[in-house]
Amino acid sequence: MNVPRITCYRHAKEIHDSIKPLRGRSPELRPLGNRRDADTYSIRMNGDAVECVLYKTPVVTIYPDETVILREAGWSTVSTRQFITRLTGFNAYGKGGKSVVSIDGGDHVIPEDGALTLLRRPEGSVSKYEVVGSAPIKAYAMDRAKVTNVRKRYADFIRYAKNMVKLRTVVETKQSYGGQTFEQTVMTITGEELLNAFGVMTSDKAEVFKTMCNSITDPRHRVDAKRESKFAPLREVVEAFYQLHNDMLGIGANTEDEKFKAMQRAFCTLALCTSGYWGGRRVVEAMQSIHDICEGDKQAEYQKLSFAVFPDNFLKLADNVILKWNAQEILELKEYPYGTVPAQKYRDWMPK
Numbered sequence: 001m002n003v004p005r006i007t008c009y010r011h012a013k014e015i016h017d018s019i020k021p022l023r024g025r026s027p028e029l030r031p032l033g034n035r036r037d038a039d040t041y042s043i044r045m046n047g048d049a050v051e052c053v054l055y056k057t058p059v060v061t062i063y064p065d066e067t068v069i070l071r072e073a074g075w076s077t078v079s080t081r082q083f084i085t086r087l088t089g090f091n092a093y094g095k096g097g098k099s100v101v102s103i104d105g106g107d108h109v110i111p112e113d114g115a116l117t118l119l120r121r122p123e124g125s126v127s128k129y130e131v132v133g134s135a136p137i138k139a140y141a142m143d144r145a146k147v148t149n150v151r152k153r154y155a156d157f158i159r160y161a162k163n164m165v166k167l168r169t170v171v172e173t174k175q176s177y178g179g180q181t182f183e184q185t186v187m188t189i190t191g192e193e194l195l196n197a198f199g200v201m202t203s204d205k206a207e208v209f210k211t212m213c214n215s216i217t218d219p220r221h222r223v224d225a226k227r228e229s230k231f232a233p234l235r236e237v238v239e240a241f242y243q244l245h246n247d248m249l250g251i252g253a254n255t256e257d258e259k260f261k262a263m264q265r266a267f268c269t270l271a272l273c274t275s276g277y278w279g280g281r282r283v284v285e286a287m288q289s290i291h292d293i294c295e296g297d298k299q300a301e302y303q304k305l306s307f308a309v310f311p312d313n314f315l316k317l318a319d320n321v322i323l324k325w326n327a328q329e330i331l332e333l334k335e336y337p338y339g340t341v342p343a344q345k346y347r348d349w350m351p352k
Contacts (some may be wrong), residue, residue: 001033001041001079001082001083001086002033002034002037003032003033003041003052003083003086003087004032004033004086004087005086005087005088005089006052006060006062006087006088007127008062008066008120008122008127009050009062009063009064009065009066012043012050012052012062013050015032015043016030016043016044016045016050019031019032019043022035022038025038028044029042029044030042030043030044031043032052032053039055040054040055041053041054041083044058046058046061048063048064049061049062049063049064050062052083052087054075054079054080054083057071057072057073057075057080058071059071059072059080059083059084059087060083060084060087060088065119066119066120066121066122067117067118067119067120067132068088068117068118068119068120068129069115069116069117069118070084070088070101070110070115070116070118071110071114071115071116072099072110072112073113074112074113076094076097076098076099076110076112078094080092080099081093081094081099084099084101090102090103096139096342096343096344096345097344097347098110098112098137098344101116103118103129103131104128104129106131108131109137111137116131117131117132118130118131118132119132137335137336137342138333138334138335138336139333139334139336139342139343139344139346139347140331140332140333140334140344140346140347140349140350141331141332141334141342141346142330142331142346143330143331143332146329146330147323147330150322150323150326150329150330151319151322153249154248154249154322156250156259156263157247157248157249157250157263157266158318158319160263160267161263161267161270161314161315161318162315164187164267165187165311165314165315168187168188168311169185169186169187169311170185170186170187170188171183171184171185172184172185172186184310185310185311185312186308186309186310186311187308187309187310187311187314188306188307188308189268189271189272189306189307189308189309190305190306191286191287191290191301191304191305191306193264193268194268194283194287194305195287196261196264197261197264197265197267197268197269198265198268198287201284201287201288201290202288203288204236206284206285206287206288208236208237208240209240209269209272209280209284210280210281210284210285211237212237212240212241212244212269212272212273212280213272213273213275213276213279213280213281213284214281215237216270216273216317216321241325244266244269244270244321245325246262247262247263247265247266247269248262248263248266248322250262250263270314270317270318270321271307271309271314272284273317274309274310274313274314274317275307275308275309279307282307283305283307286305287305290305324349327346327349327350328350331346331349331350
């Protein structure tokens with residue numbers, strides 16, 4: 001990134017005036033750095049203000065009164081931060097999905113859709129910068145009491161899942177490609193259980209399950225239109241997610257036997273998803289092929305089908321699925337003092 005360091009408004013104006021615009025370009029385009037990079041880095045006037053532009057965003061704007069505005073317009077990228085660092089000399093870095101700028105010993109976040117406003121104050125041969133445009137930084141945080149309440153609602157399923165994991169967990173001895181042996185803890189799900197849980201695996205049902213395996217770890221735990229399978233309509237996948245939570249909660253089960261079958265169905269669904277998209281996809285496709293190819297009693301074929309998952313991964317996934325589905329209940333938006341950089345780990349849990 002061959003762009004100059006700019007020290008003050010007068011310097012910025014001199015750089016602007018010294019650069020010849022590219023011939024034949026309208027509106028006028030003055031490259032900031034190599035002329036071949038003019039569409040990436042440019043400099044322009046906006047009234048009396050000098051704007052240093054990255055692609056089409058005026059990332060650094062300098063005014064005659066030495067006010068400096070830093071903005072990213074939603075583009076919190078490595079390129080944006082490098083551009084700021086090269087132009088201003090401030091150390092810009094990323095943290096928790098935010099762009100953070102170190103200014104005179106303090107760290108300040110550039111708002112996603114706003115701006116960070118600074119005022120340059122010359123002090124002899126050096127310059128000091130004061131943050132004059134500030135606003136509280138907001139981030140989602142978990143309400144632990146509400147998390148406890150949510151887990152209580154799912155307590156029967158959580159207890160059932162832990163008991164199932166405990167009964168099935170075995171330690172297997174494996175051999176690596178290098179010939180070394182190692183032990184791993186796994187639990188096995190059989191084809192007979194899948195048959196009891198899901199019944200006939202039709203083509204339409206298979207596509208829904210494969211899409212669920214791909215999107216179970218979606219930040220909002222819902223499938224969006226961009227990740228929709230071309231074979232599985234979005235509505236059917238979302239309905240399957242609702243069915244998963246109804247099964248975990250026992251909604252719609254009128255007897256203990258129905259509740260047990262619902263929890264078994266939820267357990268098998270989460271097990272498929274724990275094995276990952278490709279693992280779960282292979283199992284679903286195997287179930288589908290049994291129904292497509294075999295005739296008569298398929299029980300014997302299903303007994304040959306099984307797959308293993310890691311118990312710890314299963315329990316972590318189940319807990320994440322529960323919490324993400326109830327994100328609007330357990331998360332609260334908190335304000336943090338300007339200059340702090342709160343974690344943004346829950347930002348994508350909330351529906352947009």
